[in-house]
Amino acid sequence: MLIVPEDHPPSAVRGNQEGTVGVHLTVTAGGKVSDCAVRQSSGAQILDITTCKLLGRRARFTPALDAAGKPTEGHFDHVVRWKIAARWEVNIQLPRKVDSRARP
Known part of the structure; x- marks a missing residue:
């Protein structure tokens, strides 16, 4: 994966973005990525900027080929969904005293 939940900017997580x-x-x-243009904003500038920064750093492609079969510049459209990872907390409270007479 190019972008993982841990990449979610901390300021965006704090802001629930x-x-x-x-x-x-x-x-x-x-x-390699030479340019990244946001075509659809998330509404949170930090997520838009982080998306381009990470894809520019991490994404690698098999180059497009021209009519002569030589590698050439190409274009690729991509969508990234930023979702704050669920944090599960388990709070189990056991009874202080078990009643041996209790039946299920």
């Missing part, structure tokens, strides 16, 4: 970011990536002939 979630959303979907749609991006248009420009990919070099070497398969």
Whole structure:
């Protein structure tokens, strides 16, 4: 996975910011991202910026080929859904005294 739950910016988690970011990536002939344009904002600038930053750093592609079969610049559209990971807390309270006469 290119983006994992741990990538959610702490300030966005504190602000309970979630959303979907749609991006248009420009990919070099070497398969690396050279540009990232937000096409659909999540509504939270930190999520939009983080999406482009992480995809630019981590994404690698098989380059597009031109008519002669040589690697060339290409484009890729992608959507990232930022959702705050659920945190489960279990609070089990046991009875202080068990009544041996109690029946289920």
